[in-house]
Amino acid sequence: MRKIAYLTPLYFADESYIxxxxxxxxxxxxGVAASGEGxxxxxxxxxxxxxxxxxxxxxxxxxxxxxxKPSNPLDVLSWDLPEAFxxxxxxxxxxxxxxxxEVGILVAKQLHKPICVTDHGxxxxxxxxxxxxxxxxxxxxxxxxxxxxxxxxRAPIEVIKGGVDVxxxxxxxxxxERKYVLYVGRLLPHKGIDxxxxxxxxxxxxxxxxxxxxxxxxxxxxxxxxGKNVHFITDADDARIRELYRSAWVxxxxxxxxxxxxxxYAAPELMGFTTLEAMACGTPGIVSNLAGMPEFVRPGExxxxxxxxxxxxxxxxxxxxxxxxxxxxxxxxxxxxxxxFSLEAAGRKMARLYDSLINANRPAEVAA
Amino acid sequence: MNILVLSYxxxxxxxxxxxxxxxxxxxxxxxxxxNVRVLTSxxxxxxxxxxxxxxxxxxxxxWYNATRPVSHPAVNQVWEVDAxxxxxxxxxxxxxxxxxxxxxxxxxxxxxxLGGLGLMGCLQYLGVPWVWHLxxxxxxxxxxxxxxxxxxxxxxxxxxxxxHYISCSETMLRRIRAKGVILDGDVRLLPNWVTGRRPAPRxxxxxxxxxxxxxxxxxxxxxxxxxxxxxxxxxxxEGQTNxxxxxYGPIVDRSIPELVSRYSLESLVQFHGxxxxxxxxxxLSEYDVFAFATEAREPFGFAPLEAAAxxxxxVITRSCGIAEWLVDGVHCVKVQRDARSFAHAIGDVLGGRxxxxxxxxxxxxxxxxDFSIDVIIPKIEDMLACAASSAQEASGDFDDAYRMAxxxxxxxxxxxxxxxxx
Numbered sequence: 001m002r003k004i005a006y007l008t009p010l011y012f013a014d015e016s017y018i019x020x021x022x023x024x025x026x027x028x029x030x031g032v033a034a035s036g037e038g039x040x041x042x043x044x045x046x047x048x049x050x051x052x053x054x055x056x057x058x059x060x061x062x063x064x065x066x067x068x069k070p071s072n073p074l075d076v077l078s079w080d081l082p083e084a085f086x087x088x089x090x091x092x093x094x095x096x097x098x099x100x101x102e103v104g105i106l107v108a109k110q111l112h113k114p115i116c117v118t119d120h121g122x123x124x125x126x127x128x129x130x131x132x133x134x135x136x137x138x139x140x141x142x143x144x145x146x147x148x149x150x151x152x153x154r155a156p157i158e159v160i161k162g163g164v165d166v167x168x169x170x171x172x173x174x175x176x177e178r179k180y181v182l183y184v185g186r187l188l189p190h191k192g193i194d195x196x197x198x199x200x201x202x203x204x205x206x207x208x209x210x211x212x213x214x215x216x217x218x219x220x221x222x223x224x225x226x227g228k229n230v231h232f233i234t235d236a237d238d239a240r241i242r243e244l245y246r247s248a249w250v251x252x253x254x255x256x257x258x259x260x261x262x263x264x265y266a267a268p269e270l271m272g273f274t275t276l277e278a279m280a281c282g283t284p285g286i287v288s289n290l291a292g293m294p295e296f297v298r299p300g301e302x303x304x305x306x307x308x309x310x311x312x313x314x315x316x317x318x319x320x321x322x323x324x325x326x327x328x329x330x331x332x333x334x335x336x337x338x339x340x341f342s343l344e345a346a347g348r349k350m351a352r353l354y355d356s357l358i359n360a361n362r363p364a365e366v367a368a
Numbered sequence: 369m370n371i372l373v374l375s376y377x378x379x380x381x382x383x384x385x386x387x388x389x390x391x392x393x394x395x396x397x398x399x400x401x402x403n404v405r406v407l408t409s410x411x412x413x414x415x416x417x418x419x420x421x422x423x424x425x426x427x428x429x430x431w432y433n434a435t436r437p438v439s440h441p442a443v444n445q446v447w448e449v450d451a452x453x454x455x456x457x458x459x460x461x462x463x464x465x466x467x468x469x470x471x472x473x474x475x476x477x478x479x480x481x482l483g484g485l486g487l488m489g490c491l492q493y494l495g496v497p498w499v500w501h502l503x504x505x506x507x508x509x510x511x512x513x514x515x516x517x518x519x520x521x522x523x524x525x526x527x528x529x530x531x532h533y534i535s536c537s538e539t540m541l542r543r544i545r546a547k548g549v550i551l552d553g554d555v556r557l558l559p560n561w562v563t564g565r566r567p568a569p570r571x572x573x574x575x576x577x578x579x580x581x582x583x584x585x586x587x588x589x590x591x592x593x594x595x596x597x598x599x600x601x602x603x604x605x606e607g608q609t610n611x612x613x614x615x616y617g618p619i620v621d622r623s624i625p626e627l628v629s630r631y632s633l634e635s636l637v638q639f640h641g642x643x644x645x646x647x648x649x650x651x652l653s654e655y656d657v658f659a660f661a662t663e664a665r666e667p668f669g670f671a672p673l674e675a676a677a678x679x680x681x682x683v684i685t686r687s688c689g690i691a692e693w694l695v696d697g698v699h700c701v702k703v704q705r706d707a708r709s710f711a712h713a714i715g716d717v718l719g720g721r722x723x724x725x726x727x728x729x730x731x732x733x734x735x736x737x738d739f740s741i742d743v744i745i746p747k748i749e750d751m752l753a754c755a756a757s758s759a760q761e762a763s764g765d766f767d768d769a770y771r772m773a774x775x776x777x778x779x780x781x782x783x784x785x786x787x788x789x790x
Contacts, residue, residue, distance in 0.1 A: 067520070070786075077783075079520035082527040099779070106776055109768065110493055110528055127782060131775045136768055 001058075004032060004041045004354055005088035007081075007108075009074045009100040009122070011045040011061060017073070018211060019186060020273035021120030024143065025094040026055065027163040031347020032354070033058030039351055044084045046076040046100075072124040075099035081107045089358045090114045092141070095122040096151075102128040105136055114138045114357040117155075119147055121270050138357050141350070144292030147270040160349045161295065162341025164276045168238065171282030171334055172246045178326060180205035180231075181316055182248035182283070184241055184274040187212045187221065187234075189259035191268075192288060196254040197224040199312040204320055209233040209244055220260065242281060249320045250303070251278030253287045254312065269293050276341050279303070279333035284326060286315060296341065302333035369756060371397060371404045372471035374462070376427060376481045378408040380415050383431070384586070385560070385670035386503045388645065390477045392563050393501070394420075396745040407465050409482065422465065425458045426450075427481045444514075445784035452510045453780050455483030459490045459773035463766050466496060472756040476500040485510045486773050488529050493772065495763030497755040499532040501748075503560065504667050505540060508547045522548035532755040534558050534748065537689030540667035556751060559693045560668045561741040562677040564649065570679025570732055573725035574656040579611040579718055582655040582680065584648055584671045585662070587619040587639060592661025592685065594624050598707030599661075599714065601631045606711075608718055613637040613659070616648055653678040656724060657717065660684040661710055673739055676700065676731040681724045683713050693739070699731035 008025045010017035029041035033056065040058040051063035064078035075098055078084075085091050091108035093101045096119035105128070108115050117137045127133075134140060135153040141160050142148040148157050181200055185191050187210045194217075200206045208225075212218035212234055222232070236244065245251060253275045255268040272293040275285035279296075285303035287293035297303040306312040319326055339345065377383065379391040398404050398420070405420055409427035428451040439447075466474075476498050479487055484506065491498050500506075507529075511521040530552040535541045536559060544551060574580075585591045593615060600613055619625060619639060628637045643651070652658065658675030664687040672682035672690050676699060684691055686702040696702040701722060703709040716722040737743070 079523065082524055086527070099783075102775065102779055106772055106779070109764075109772055110489060112493075112764065127778055128775060131778065132771060133775055136771060 001038055001040050002089040002354075002358065003087060004029075004039055005085050005091045005108075005113075006041055006043045006094055007091060007101065007104040008043055008045050008094040009076050009098055011043055015047070016045065020271065021095065021122060024120060024163050024271075024273060025092075025118075026059070027165055027343040028346055028350060029059045030056045030165070031163060031343035031345075032351050033347070034344060035347045035351035037348075037351035037355055039354060042084075042088070044081070046078055050080070070099065072098075074122045074124040077103055082111065085111055085113060088113060090116065090354050090361075092116040092118065092354075093137075094118050095120050096134060096140075097123045097125060097129055099125045099127075102133055105133055109136045112361070114354075114361040116141045116353070116357070118143060119150065119267075119270060121267055138361070139353060141353065143271040144295050146292035146295065147267070150267065158353055160346055160353070161271065162276060162337070163343045163346040164273070164280050164337055164341050166280045166334075166338050166342040166344075169242055169245065169277045169280035171330070175327075176247050178249045178323065179247050180207045180249065181320065182207050182209065182244055182251045182278070183253070184209045184244065184251065184278070185253065186210050187218055188214050189217045189261065189263065190255055190265040192254035192256035192259070193221055194224055194260045195256065195309050196252050196312070197221060197228065197230055199254075199309045200228065200230070200316060201313065202228045204229060204316060206230045207233060207244060207248070209236050209241065211235075217260075241277070245278045245281035245283050248278065248283050249326055250284050250286050250316070251275060252312070252316075253285065253293060254306075255288050255291065255293065257290060267291060272296060275303075276337055279330075280337045280342075282327075282330035282334045284319070284329035284333050286312065298332075298336065302329060302336050369402050369472040369752060370470060371402050371752060372465060372469055372474045373404060373406040373477065374474055374479060374482075374487065375406065375408050375477040376425075376479055376484075377412070378406055378421060378423070381408075381411040381413060385668075386478050389503060389560060389670065390501075392561070392741055393475075393745065393748060396563075396741050397749070400745065400749065402749075405465070405469050405471070407462065424461050425482055426455060428455070428483070430481055440788070442785045442788040445788075446781055448513055449777070449780045449784055450483055451481050452485060452512060453483055454486035454773060454777035456486075456770070456773040456777045458482050459486055460770055462487055462490055463494075463770055466494065467766060471496070473752045474498040475752060478504065478506055480506060480509050483777070485525070486776060489776075490769050490773060492529055492531070493764040493769050494766070497531070497758055499534060499748075499751050499755045501534045502540065502544075502667070503536045505544050505547070505665075507549045507551065508544045511547075511549055517547040517549070519548050526550045526552060532556075532751055532758075534751060536560050536668040537692050539664070539687065539689045539692060543665060554751075554754070556747075558744060558747055558751075559739055560670050560673060560690075561739050561744045562670075562673055562735055563741045566736045566740070567653065567678060570653065570728055573679070573728050574717065576720075577610065579657065579714065580655045581611055581613045581657045581659050581714065582616070582652065582675070583613065583659045583661075584616040585669075586617050587615060587624050588621045589624070590663045590665075591617075592663065592705065593621075594627060595661040595705065595707045595710060596659050597624060597627045597631070597633065597637055599659075599710035600633050600637050602707055602711035603714060603718075604631075604633065604636060606715070608715060609636065611636065611714065611718060614655070615639045616641070616643055616651075618642050649674055649678070652680045655680045657714070658682045659710060659714075660688070660690075661705060662688050664688055664705065666690075672700070673735055676728075677735040677739075679728040679732040681728045681731060683710065694731070694734075697727065699727065699734050701727065
């Protein structure tokens with residue numbers, strides 16, 4: 001059994017962080033472990049003290065004691081990184097532009113480990129980017145073509161999309177009533193939720209589900225929602241989210257490059273994980289026509305893309321109430337996610353990639 | 369063999385025995401037909417160019433500390449990074465030298481002040497075989513911050529650095545390991561040595577009259593120069609005045625000569641400053657006793673060996689490095705490191721209770737038999753060949769090694785400064 005180390009500054013749990021950039025490595029790890037290629041995966045992350053727990057068959061979470069408390073949690077470091085990587089056949093660094101990934105790549109390289117790097121949008125340090133850190137990687141593994149476009153170094157790129165748990169996120173066993181338009185994700189300005197609230201007609205139910213990590217933005221959303229049929233859910237777990245997906249007409253991910261205050265985000269969504277989860281539950285996705293999101297939605301087949309608030313409003317009016325059409329879109333969305341974007345599909349592709357990189361690196365590993 | 373020597377400074381730019389030893393080893397290897405190139409720092413004073421010596425490295429001179437106490441702590445932290453951890457400039461030059469010279473082995477000496485950890489990491493990454501000649505606790509120093517070993521850094525050293533080491537004493541090895549630096553790999557003990565032409569066996573030894581005592585080294589408390597002054601005072605106060613103590617070496621701690629004045633010992637103890645090495649060697653044959661009151665951490669000490677080579681009997685601290693290699697009462701006299709013990713030993717010589725002649729004769733013979741560089745250098749050569757033959761087939765890429773050094777240096781600078789910027 002060959003071990004793959006996944007370095008991730010934060011992990012998907014309440015005590016660390018709940019976000020797509022944290023869920024994705026965990027799902028991918030499960031997919032790799034289940035691939036049948038003889039891999040186990042150990043997520044290497046950080047906490048106040050050392051810990052280890054089994055997350056799934058072949059997937060462990062190793063918590064290293066953080067060496068310091070950085071101002072940005074993505075910049076966390078531990079002296080124990082070399083030890084954590086020592087018996088790994090390959091190190092996959094999740095997040096490309098953080099202090100954690102900068103040090104992690106150096107440590108892995110010094111140990112002659114093959115290295116994969118996947119960006120999840122964390123952007124706490126540009127030092128590595130400035131000095132071509134990712135050129136030290138054996139493979140850049142972006143989650144979308146859009147994400148790949150940010151890498152222009154010499155390291156080869158292999159895009160592997162998806163990683164959704166299609167066994168957890170499933171359509172309902174028997175048809176359920178579709179009742180509302182849905183948004184799921186963190187309540188942050190670059191998510192463009194303000195645009196969605198503006199787009200929904202006042203009598204159309206909208207559920208906004210996510211953790212309000214930005215108080216000012218949450219207040220702004222509440223103001224916009226006044227007089228509309230908008231309901232905020234801020235404490236949903238996975239089971240609740242799944243039920244929300246199943247009963248939605250559509251799931252909307254309205255992320256923006258420029259938020260309501262004019263702040264610019266070069267990469268607001270590298271993939272848009274919640275769209276894929278909703279699609280896995282048989283609910284069509286509607287996404288902004290920007291960044292990585294359009295790569296995962298086939299317009300008219302599994303969902304739609306939009307450019308303007310008016311366009312979004314028209315699309316919502318068109319779909320909400322048209323049960324047959326929405327069900328048809330949802331069925332196809334589920335099929336596409338299972339075939340192309342499931343954690344099993346992504347895990348198999350990733351495992352094949354690891355296998356080739358490990359075999360290519362074997363002499364160096366033996367020497368090291 | 370093509371041998372690339374790495375040393376922080378190189379004679380005539382030198383501080384002490386470590387650098388002189390490096391040059392002696394280089395000269396001896398060259399005499400034996402090896403192609404030796406030395407990579408060292410730009411000299412602190414002008415020196416004549418030598419074709420086999422490349423003086424291009426940047427030295428962060430942590431030994432000159434005039435500004436350090438008043439520098440901002442962030443500046444000092446960056447200084448420590450440059451001195452101990454990473455210097456991309458020096459890694460760049462090392463890589464160039466490896467590409468150009470294609471050494472069979474890199475022979476590493478003192479590398480503090482050069483970002484030594486990064487240099488070793490580079491060699492390790494590139495799979496270039498190396499032998500690290502330790503005459504001081506260099507690995508532990510490299511893992512230090514403000515002169516104290518950082519345990520986690522030592523752990524990282526143990527994880528990443530593995531190769532061939534030569535240590536001049538078991539005492540020093542124990543001290544390095546006690547600080548958490550394991551020294552993984554092939555570790556061999558080899559003593560320091562004496563060079564030059566073997567003199568005729570000494571025939572004149574102290575019998576009676578004035579006992580001529582000499583010491584050499586930096587005039588500091590860690591070298592025990594204050595202990596010698598105190599010992600002289602004890603002897604004088606006991607009524608013994610038929611001895612003299614001559615000290616050669618730079619006066620670093622002025623409080624020690626002041627002790628001489630305070631105790632009115634001017635007629636018994638004299639400081640002569642530094643003199644050329646060859647002149648000192650010649651002078652040693654004129655003395656009866658070489659007093660070496662150095663601290664226990666002294667890894668070895670060339671000077672007592674050079675004294676013994678001239679038939680001048682070393683009276684040495686029992687626990688220092690060279691004490692491992694010489695036998696008490698056979699080649700030298702060993703004492704506890706305190707003024708009373710040194711005074712007692714000198715008093716025993718003056719009183720005829722210790723006969724210097726047999727000790728001096730045996731010591732001189734043993735040194736030229738076992739500690740001559742002609743005897744030691746084949747053992748070094750063997751170690752270098754052994755390392756060279758264990759070269760790894762797979763190795764890292766030069767460009768990657770340099771990129772890693774640049775990023776590591778910049779990262780380390782950022783990390784050590786961040787607490788001051790918060």
